[in-house]
Amino acid sequence: MRIGILVFKCFALLAFAHGVSAQKNTHTLIFSPTFESKTFCLEHSAFNPNGSSDVTIEVLKFYISDIRFLRDDQVALTEPSSVHLLDASDPSSLIIEISTPKTLDFNTVTFNLGIDSTRNVSGALGGDLDPTNGMYWTWQNGYINFKLEGKSEMSQARNNAYQFHLGGYQFPYNSLKTIHLEVADTDTIYVDLDIENFLNEIDLSRLNHVMSPGSDALMLSSIISQSFSVREE
Amino acid sequence: MNRLYFILICLYLALSGFQMIEKILFSVPEGWPEPVYNFEQNKLTEAKIQLGRALFYDPILSRDHTISCASCHSQYNAFTHVDHALSHGIEDRIGTRNSPTLMNLAWQQRFMRDGAINHLDMQALAPISDSVEMDETIENIVFKLQSSPIYPSLFYEAFSDSTVTGEHTLKAISQFLLTLVSSNAKYDSVMRNEAIFTAQELNGYVLFKDNCSTCHKEPLFTNDEFVNNGLRVDKTLNDLGRLHVTMNPVDSFKFKVPSLRNIEFSYPYMHDGRFKKLSEVIHHYTKEVVPSSTLAPELETLIQLNAREKVDLTAFLLTLTDQKFLFNPEYSFPRDILLK
Numbered sequence: 424m425r426i427g428i429l430v431f432k433c434f435a436l437l438a439f440a441h442g443v444s445a446q447k448n449t450h451t452l453i454f455s456p457t458f459e460s461k462t463f464c465l466e467h468s469a470f471n472p473n474g475s476s477d478v479t480i481e482v483l484k485f486y487i488s489d490i491r492f493l494r495d496d497q498v499a500l501t502e503p504s505s506v507h508l509l510d511a512s513d514p515s516s517l518i519i520e521i522s523t524p525k526t527l528d529f530n531t532v533t534f535n536l537g538i539d540s541t542r543n544v545s546g547a548l549g550g551d552l553d554p555t556n557g558m559y560w561t562w563q564n565g566y567i568n569f570k571l572e573g574k575s576e577m578s579q580a581r582n583n584a585y586q587f588h589l590g591g592y593q594f595p596y597n598s599l600k601t602i603h604l605e606v607a608d609t610d611t612i613y614v615d616l617d618i619e620n621f622l623n624e625i626d627l628s629r630l631n632h633v634m635s636p637g638s639d640a641l642m643l644s645s646i647i648s649q650s651f652s653v654r655e656e
Numbered sequence: 657m658n659r660l661y662f663i664l665i666c667l668y669l670a671l672s673g674f675q676m677i678e679k680i681l682f683s684v685p686e687g688w689p690e691p692v693y694n695f696e697q698n699k700l701t702e703a704k705i706q707l708g709r710a711l712f713y714d715p716i717l718s719r720d721h722t723i724s725c726a727s728c729h730s731q732y733n734a735f736t737h738v739d740h741a742l743s744h745g746i747e748d749r750i751g752t753r754n755s756p757t758l759m760n761l762a763w764q765q766r767f768m769r770d771g772a773i774n775h776l777d778m779q780a781l782a783p784i785s786d787s788v789e790m791d792e793t794i795e796n797i798v799f800k801l802q803s804s805p806i807y808p809s810l811f812y813e814a815f816s817d818s819t820v821t822g823e824h825t826l827k828a829i830s831q832f833l834l835t836l837v838s839s840n841a842k843y844d845s846v847m848r849n850e851a852i853f854t855a856q857e858l859n860g861y862v863l864f865k866d867n868c869s870t871c872h873k874e875p876l877f878t879n880d881e882f883v884n885n886g887l888r889v890d891k892t893l894n895d896l897g898r899l900h901v902t903m904n905p906v907d908s909f910k911f912k913v914p915s916l917r918n919i920e921f922s923y924p925y926m927h928d929g930r931f932k933k934l935s936e937v938i939h940h941y942t943k944e945v946v947p948s949s950t951l952a953p954e955l956e957t958l959i960q961l962n963a964r965e966k967v968d969l970t971a972f973l974l975t976l977t978d979q980k981f982l983f984n985p986e987y988s989f990p991r992d993i994l995l996k
Contacts, residue, residue, distance in 0.1 A: 546697060546777030547826035554781060555795045555822035561781035563772040563901060596903075637903065 448527065451611045452490070452519040455654070456483055456511050458619045465512040469573065472619075480618060482572035483511035484558060486537050486551070490521065492529040499529050506538070508551035508558060532606050536648050537568025537599040543592040565590050565636065568598060569647055571618070577627035585627055589644050591636025598640050600648035613654040620650045681705065682762070685839035686848065688875050691762035693776055693834060698827045700834065703814040708832030710810060710993045711825065716800055717780075718746055718790035725780070725829075728755040728789075731987050734918035735759060735836065741929030745789035752893055754929030756914060757922045759838040759981065763876050769911045769927040770898045771882055776833060777826045794822045801825065806996065838917050838981035839875075846975070847875070853975065859965070860972025867941075867959045867969075868916075871952070877916040877976065883952040884909040886945030890928055897927070908950045920977045934973060938966050 455462040458480070463470040469481040487509055490502040502521050510516045542552065543565050558567045569589040578585045591598045606612050624646045633639045681700040684691065711717065715724040728743045729735040735758035737743040743755040753769050767773035773782055783789040784797065801807040801820040812818040814828060845851035853861060864872075873879040882898045889909065898907035911927045925931040931940065941959045945951070961969065981987075 544774045546694070546775040546830070547823045549821055549823035553822040554778070554826070555798050557795065559778075559781070561778075561785040561794075564774040564778045564781075593902075 448523050448525045449610070450492070450521050450523045450527070452487075452521070452532070452614060453611060454487070454509055454517045454519075454614050454616060456480075457615045457617050462615070463511070464514050464517075466514055470511075478573065478575045478577075478622065480511075480571070480573040482570055483618065485509055485569040486535075486558065486566065487519065488535045488538060488542075490519070490532065490534045492523070492527060493531040493533060494529050496531075500524070500527055505534075506542070506551050508556055529608055530605060531603060532612060533601055533603045535599055535601050536644070536651075537590065538566040538592070539599055540592040540597065542566070560588075560590065560635070563635070565592050568644065571621070575622070575627050575631075578631040579628060580631045584631065586632040586634065587643055588634045589640045589647070591640050593636070596636040596638070596641055598636065598644035600644050602648055602651050604651065604653050606653050607655075611656075613656055615652050615654050616647075617650040617652065621647050682834060682837070685837070685844070685875070688839070689763065692765050693762040693830075695762075695834075698777070698830060700831055701814065703810075704828050704831040705835055706832075706990065706993065707807075707810045707814045708828035708830065709987075709990050710806075711829050712832050713989050714994060716804065717784055717792060717797055719792045719796075720746060722746060723790050725783070726989070728783075729758050731984075732921065732982055733757075734838070734922045734982065736922045738921075738923070741924050743789075745783070745786070746791045749788035751786070751788050752895060753927050754924060756912075757918065758833060759836050759917060760876055760915060761836065762834050764880055766880075766912070770901050771912055772901045777830045779833075780826060780829045794825070798822055798825060806993065810993070836981075836987060838978040840980040841917065841978040842975040843972075844875075844978075854971070856968050856971045857975050858972075860968035860970065861975075863961065863965055863969045864972050867961075870954050871913045872916050878913045880913065882907065882910040882912055884948060884950040885911070885941075886947070886951050886955050887926060887930070887940070888944070888946050890930070893928060895928065906950060909948065910950060916973060917976045918978055918982065920974050921982060934970055935966070938969065942966070 457463070458470065458472045461472075463472070463480070465480065465483060469479045471479045485508075486506065488506045490505050491498050492500040500521075500523055507519050508516065538552070542548065547554070552566070554561075558570065559565070560567060567588045567590040569587070571585075571587045573585060574583045575585055576583055589598055604612075604614065621643075625643065630639060633643060679702065681702065682695070712725045712729075715721045715727070717724060723746050728737040728745070730738060732738075737755040741754060742750050742752060744750045756769065761767075761776055764776070767776065767779045768782065773779045781794060784792050784794060798820045801811070807820060808818040811820050811824060815824050817824070842851055842853075842857075846853055871879055871881070871883060871885075884897075887909070896908055898910040899905065901907070919925075919934065923932055923934075925934075925937050931937050938961070941955070942961050943958065945955050945958055947956070
């Protein structure tokens with residue numbers, strides 16, 4: 424009798440697993456940094472949009488976390504353990520594949536730009552959150568949510584450099600931003616991040632580096648969070 | 657004869673029983689609060705503790721392999737830097753603060769004199785990266801450990817993975833630090849009714865409870881908070897303390913309340929190590945407290961103690977010395993690993 428139940432359970436499990444796999448699908452978010460409406464990557468070298476020395480982009484890294492799919496403000500799916508470190512010098516890191524149920528129905532995607540306060544106080548974490556990724560402040564703990572470095576003629580700093588390391592998880596300087604994007608219900612979603620817009624919004628002659636939590640980091644985090652948009656393919 | 661068999665069987669069971677009992681790696685002393693550290697996220701094992709102990713004593717963590725954690729945290733001084741007001745690190749560069757003691761860390765929420773560090777696991781990153789301490793990066797440490805002849809196998813034993821990661825390195829260091837529990841001072845024996853205070857110590861204990869125990873709360877002898885204890889500002893350092901972290905003026909000149917356990921051996925005292933002797937500390941609280949808007953309310957009136965009471969209070973403070981802790985061989989340099 425017991426064996427009979429066990430066999431039945433195994434079959435049920437197999438059937439269930441089969442059913443799940445048959446109903447699985449994949450949705451892909453592809454992030455593209457852009458400048459003057461053109462996408463760029465930093466895989467081989469710094470990016471110099473005009474081939475001139477006006478502005479260059481050398482480092483662009485940021486965290487995307489807690490990705491959600493929504494239909495009319497109702498959450499349809501939350502990606503489990505959702506943390507991704509995106510690095511413009513590693514194109515594969517800009518593609519996020521999420522396994523989804525076939526029935527997923529959505530018209531909005533939301534995600535956080537950065538790492539939430541819970542993960543910030545959870546001690547040593549691994550994978551994309553490992554502190555060896557260069558996205559963690561050691562002198563005063565916390566993740567760097569967004570990192571952009573390069574050169575601009577506007578910057579008065581040494582070598583015309585600019586460096587923006589944006590983060591901070593504690594009140595009143597919590598710089599985590601949630602981004603809401605209205606999307607078509609397609610398997611692949613293209614998200615552009617307009618770096619030109621970000622740099623244009625900053626007076627680089629006045630502000631060329633932010634390296635700690637505070638009001639500047641808060642202001643710049645707002646600007647960068649408004650620089651995401653969905654591209655229609 | 658039957659009796660002999662019975663005894664032999666009992667002996668066998670007792671001995672095999674001992675083998676089966678796992679070594680207790682951490683326990684909460686009787687009457688102590690629950691620890692703050694979440695052991696579920698970093699379960700203690702002997703292999704991880706030993707790896708952490710090796711990392712603690714190994715100067716490989718510094719840029720030029722000269723400074724280990726133990727350089728500024730020596731066991732015989734309750735894991736602080738003896739005899740240096742301001743701790744020195746790589747190439748004899750001098751920092752701006754006195755290194756704190758390391759004990760009973762599982763009960764602490766925030767680390768550093770100003771609480772800049774939010775979790776024990778992340779604590780080691782600060783001295784590792786500081787240019788006057790170890791002047792190294794965790795990225796390069798992972799690379800050095802991976803290339804070392806001893807560490808890949810120690811990581812394998814500890815984490816079933818010989819690939820060194822930042823997460824595993826930091827968690828192993830935490831494991832060793834968590835085992836540094838000091839709970840066997842004379843004070844503890846008295847609390848457990850295994851010993852009694854002398855009349856002098858007892859009087860000191862009464863004075864302590866009346867004057868000091870709000871901040872230096874038993875049984876940890878700290879309330880783990882940040883206060884301004886009225887030290888005159890050292891103009892050569894202008895250390896604003898917790899304000900650097902919160903950027904809130906109400907936190908000016910506030911520093912973490914240190915535990916008084918093992919105070920006999922953890923001199924010099926205060927965040928900048930300005931006092932060499934306990935008598936200077938007591939003199940400060942009875943004569944020298946500087947009023948300011950952020951001064952701890954408890955210190956607004958000076959503590960009143962006569963000469964004899966000062967001696968009695970000191971006698972009590974010496975009952976917080978824990979010889980078992982200071983000389984515990986399990987906390988010492990791991991000769992068998994590092995000198996192999």
